[in-house]
Amino acid sequence: MTTAFGVRAVVSGIGAALPRRVVTNAELAAYLDTTDAWIRSRTGIASRRWVTAGTATADLAAAAGRRALACAGTDAVDAVVLATATPDHPVPATAPEVATRLGLSGVAAFDIAAVCSGFVYGLATAAGMLAGGDFRRVLLIGADTYSTIVDPKDRTTAVIFGDGAGAVVLRAGDAAESGALGPCDLGSDGRLADLGMIPAGGSRQRSANVTAVAEDHYFQMRGNDMYRNAVQRMSESAGRALERAGWTVADVDRFVPHQANARIATAVAERLGLTAGQPLSNIEHVGNTAAASIPLLLAQAHADGRLRPGDRALVAAFGSGATWGATTLVWPDLPADGEPDFDLTDGE
């Protein structure tokens, strides 16, 4: 039985995974022209996790997905959707491999390329699939290994990004249920494509053979313009998502912003009129984990009690493209992980 709002996506499980290797600011300052003080004060980051050689996005994604399925108490979903900007290969998509590693060969599986907004785009996509009636459960994963695409010599990007994965199981349900996703606001502006881009390796500038500049294969960022656009677009998108949900700022218990930079998150919260205690953050110890940022933050906040059943959460993201998106969510009563430690374990 559904309400007048129709079938809604309901969160029924969450999980996350982090590589074990901790990279401190001091480690980066040993070979880059930067300091621990600069990185902390300009970004809020003290350390991040980076994969070691041999570990790829699918490894993190499968580990997070496995934990989300266990939390949901199911091993059966109808689709696996992976938001990532760092697929294991340019072709094919990484989601089918992740699905197979989870024992889900045969289900629909595809990647979403909306960079740091990918998880919110994935929520909207999964919600549509569930509302259409052809899918009853979707595993949505946000996973990225930016350490594999940042230029280790570029201090403007190397200090910001970390690797990780987060996942949710979404099932078809009712708007009145705890865990129900609200309306999603999504947007993009291709005129801002050069804010964050890997120039080579795609169809416009294909491979190292035809590219003179090695740097073109790394992620390049116009940090300052990215910063300004992130603050503006995330604030506007969050405002629209609130309006569509019929919420006001006073209804929000927790703000879950994409962890691009601690100062960006603070600026967006201030623009929205949120109080200092409302934004959740994990950037200090994981950096900007791109598409993994929001589900990883949700998983950690759920595990350590910062996010409680019934909390009304406002979620907002901005990413390269440019893309942005926001939505609302009432946090469900899920089994507590009990241990806010999502380190990859052997064999995952």
Ligand code: COA
């Ligand atoms: N260490 C020390 N100095 C650094 C540095 C680093 N790691 N990175 C940049 N600088 C320098 C710059 O070269 C510049 O020096 P100058 O004044 O001599 O030219 C100075 O610091 C200020 O640079 P600016 O780019 O204005 O700094 P900022 O305060 O905007 O911080 C970012 C830079 C990248 C941290 C910030 O712009 C940012 O977070 N942008 C958004 C990133 C993002 O969200 N990316 C992912 C998309 S979701």
